Amino acid sequence: MSRRALVPPEQTHDNILDVAERLFREVGYGKTTVADIAQALGMSSANVYRFFASKADIHNAIFTRTVAGLHAALRDAAGAPGSAADRLAGVIHTSHRLHRDLFTDQRRVFDMVEAAMAENWEAIEAHVAAVQAIIAGVIADGIAAGEFGPGDPDGLAAAVLDGSCAFMHPTMIAECADKPDREAHLARLLWLVIEGLRNHDRTPMP
């Protein structure tokens, strides 16, 4: 029995992700091969392929792990004390900051997300749906409390998310990395959106 066989499979699985994530960041997603990842782990490419069908598959798993941390932070913001308006603003500001930290402090991660958009579209869609569900929960609370006007929480959350694109989307984050006052601009937009959600004349969303 070789020494390597003593490592539990779930540990090898996580080790592959850790090493791949580091290589994707340091070398770039495009320039890293499955053979590079295997070599860094002292294993064969065939062994990596026992865990992941492709580099895209590895990438997808790293992406899922990263967004799980992001969703946990957003759920914390959504569950904070305060009005629905404050909690909604907290969720969007937190999401903006976490996206900004991901896409400006670690420029290589940007390549990864570009790759994800090309290769793992379902993972991105699942991520967006999860964020939208967190926002919809806060909006539903606001509607139930009479703080927001009536409406379909999911549709309203989708509109809020569409409206937040400039402060969430990786490409937009990267493009605006050098612009000052992004948080103040987001606060201004959130003021407008929250005034809209209050919807004092109680007209239904079309």
Place this chain on the structure above:
Amino acid sequence: MSRRALVPPEQTHDNILDVAERLFREVGYGKTTVADIAQALGMSSANVYRFFASKADIHNAIFTRTVAGLHAALRDAAGAPGSAADRLAGVIHTSHRLHRDLFTDQRRVFDMVEAAMAENWEAIEAHVAAVQAIIAGVIADGIAAGEFGPGDPDGLAAAVLDGSCAFMHPTMIAECADKPDREAHLARLLWLVIEGLRNHDRTPMP
């Protein structure tokens, strides 16, 4: 005196832009050189450089010409009859459709805009400022008429524009080219934004 000398300079200027625009679309911005443009016009590169300092300069002039047409359409929408809310929705929908036609029907133009972002940032900023001014004019009318709550029209217009990013920005337009129901999603967002502008409790924007 050569035959070419009979062409008025302003005509040569426009001819360079026409031919360059066609080549940028057909061949791509990156792959087209000033020498290619000169050759297509049967003139020397030196003659092209009498009119434009660089390919980026030519690109900038084409960009300016294209957005002038776009601004004219937006001013028409802003000046249409109806409430400020209807006119604002008209401006944003028109802008979305014109951007979509530019960036999905002519995929090569997308390269041009990417190049513009890298090379002619001032032209982009001037374009955004012009669109923001048109939106601010409609919002100012709405505030003056009591249709919208009080506020700084420029700041509110900037927030509306930030919020419309998903439906305006070339990268976003290209990314969403295959998604259905974009106009319905924009209508939903505009409903939220316009409810916000109505700002029935008349709280000032932060």
